[in-house]
Amino acid sequence: MSGRSSGGGTRLVPYLQVAPLALFTIAFVGIPIMTLLALSFWQTDGISIYREFTLENYRELFTSGLTYRLFYTTIKFALITLVATTIIGFTCSYFLVFHVRSLKWQIALLLVCTIPFWTSNVIRMISWIPFLGREGLFNRAIMSMGLTSEPLDFLLYSQFSVVLTYIHLYTLFMIVPIFNSMAKINPNIIEAARDAGASGWQILTTIIIPLSRTGIALGAIFVVTLVMGDFFVARVMSGGQAASVVSAMKNQIDNLFYPQAAAMAILLIVVVALLVSAILRVVDIRSELAK
């Protein structure tokens, strides 16, 4: 009550408290997106940009079959990666939480999972090439075992190698949040389920998976946004055969078609936002985290 008497000063306090984050968000998220949005409605002739309103960039975008093919490929990569990283991430976390009983070993093994992250993404990605290539380790190994007479071509510079690299790069983003929500499950709850007569499989499906869903959803958001925003892996690992949305955008930028690239970027933001909101619709992360 005494605060009330100081009048305007009190009313300002909450605004001052949110100001740092608000300013940061406006400067580094709001302004760039507004710029992008404005740019996507301007005209260009490939040499210079004219600040005149046009819907031409979007018309071109939506009428080109290439756009749909790009989004189809990118979303396909995202979903395959999502499924694979979820299965691997869930299994690893399950092992760490429920089979490794001592906290010391749990932390040690989780750190082992992060070891690949001590080098850069590029190095981890490139290191697949000598392994998967025509003359690579894998092909030589299976040929020397007599399993095949010809080297397998699909291993490298293919959609397979792109997805494989994504899975390798992003599984940790799945393991950590799932591990986190699984570690919060009170072991007594699992005993209570067993006491009620539930089998191991029933405990998994009725208790552990529902209670890990926050972690799965958080991991899914990481993986989907990372794959949707990638162009480097798609370009290098496919040997230029598969194009992702962002790699197409990069081509446009290289050719100085900034407004077209901006329109594509806006569409990508919308699609990613829809995917993320679909994930949030399944799991209410905010209320789960508040618990």
Next chain:
Amino acid sequence: MSEQSRIDIRSVTKAFGAVKAVNNVDLTIDGGSYCCMIGPSGCGKTTLLRMIAGHEQPTSGTIRIGGEDVTHARTGSRGTALMFQNYALFPHLTLTDNVAFSLRVKGVAGDDRRRQAKEMLDRVQLGHLADRLPSELSGGQQQRVALARALITNPKVLLLDEPLSALDEFLRLRMRVELKRLQNELGITFIHVTHTQPEAIALADQVVVMDHGLIEQAASPRDIYNHPHSPYVARFMGGQNVLSGTVTGRDTEGRATVEGSGGIRYDVATEAAVETGQELRFSVRRDHIRRAEAASGHNSLSGTAINIEYQGTFVKVALDTGLREEFIIYMQDDAYFARPIEVGETVHAEWDAAQNHHLIGLNNSTGNPHED
């Protein structure tokens, strides 16, 4: 029902590495009885309970429920239901789904199991909260849900792991009454682990006092209280003073004459063979001790009053008698207030020889929780 829910524990040992949490225990719990297991933390009572529930496997020995060997039977298929100390409700399921969980894993159809769960919730007076999540309930309500979830499996034996320890005093007393009523109504065996003496005395048909993985005494509450087996049981259950002395001979009535510190003579009716010269321990109920005018040197003790607590119906007077333990007298409040005692005053106490209870058991520990 009673034969079906009788429990026989034979030579059961549970070792965790080199530590024997439960050490070669034999115990029979009558079907349909209320059994309380009591002891300080780390005494093995919870481990024994968990072995009956099937959450731990005995290292050796057998456990029978209703005559059937369930030592290695699967948890959830041996007719037991365990109520966990922190309730362990499923946080993502509504009360109905929590209670219906065991029916769900048995494959009972949705409508049927929800109806049964609703009935069980009504029984614990929570029917109106059926669609809430556990986190929206108070501690007492969560406990009743845990009870409903355990009972819906129609267990032969209900196991309760410190069920009242998380509740406040008022709720604890109310739940205590409710548990006893429920046990009478259902007629199944309840095994209740606790570390609170009044709880065990009030509820149990059979009290099992444990220490260091061993059963010190298993008997009715009245027996435990009036005829404790060892100094440990007497101290742990409370209400007793433990004294000791050297046997010097026998009197005409066959009682052992025991000489305590300061040359005071005690007559103790022995319950086992004793030899002259050996040390003998005995207990005296605190409420059977009178105040005397002078030291008589016979079934008596004198000391300095060091603490006086008014308890409503009686007054607790603690004396320093120069022994290791305080000597405590419970005086009727009218007797006390007729002539109140000042702290620092010398007080003489005496009692009838018949109040001396020979403690046969050797466990002389104080009953404090282990430091481990």
